Amino acid sequence: MPEENNISETDSTFSVIQRIKSGSLDPKLLDKEHRLLCVEALYLEGVTPMALAELFKVNDRTIRRDMQEIRIRNSLNPNPELVKQIIGDFWLNASAHRNHLMKLARGKDGSVGERAQAEYYASRTTIDIVSVLQSIGYIPKMPGAVAVLHATSPSSESITLLLKELDEMQQLEPDTTKQMAFDKIKAALPQEKKP
Secondary structure, X not given: OOOOOOOOOOOOHHHHHXXXXXXOOOHHHOOHHHHHHHHHHHHHOOOOHHHXXXXXXXOHHHHHXXXXXXXXXXXXXXXXXXXHXXXXXXXXHHHHHHHHHHHHXXXXXXXXXXXXXXXXXXXXXXXXXXXXXXXXXXXXXXXXXXXXXXXXXXXXXXXXXXXXXXXXXXXXXXXXXXXXXXXXXXXXXXXXXXX
16 A cells, blocks of 8 residues: 655655655655755666656756756855865775785785775875875875075065974975075074064
8 A cells, every 4th residue: 555645744765765666656746846856866876867757757958947947956166165175085985995905914814916006095095195285285296395585575474484484394305405495495484583
């Protein structure tokens, strides 16, 4: 015996889809909002627009209009906070993938070749993370490079800030030759402005 064809506000999108698939809910009785939620969920699972039209017993143009509305509803307006959130999400997911690969590489399961391949892919993931963060300016492409802007009369604050940044970079650099380059840059700065 089929369930009632009504949908309550507490019904999840998943349960509505299950009822449609089982035949206990006529998809033509869905209001537009429920149909949009179901179309979006199924589309994200890889169901084609033609298959969606067949499932919901509507014309494929209706599904195309639904998809356009879904894209508009999900559109993002760029702002600095959104960028930070997306990068944070990218970092979290990429780190989780890397950690999972490292767990596989260090585990006892799998052959030596499989563990070595997991180790390699973990290394590649790290390189890819750094590459993406460099391409969007979150970390410098050349950590050893320092850009010094010339000013006609550098302020005490700018010299102090530059010295602080140079000290931080010098602490991160293990290469002795580069350490000496940092010292030369610091020595070239006006002496009376140093803290």
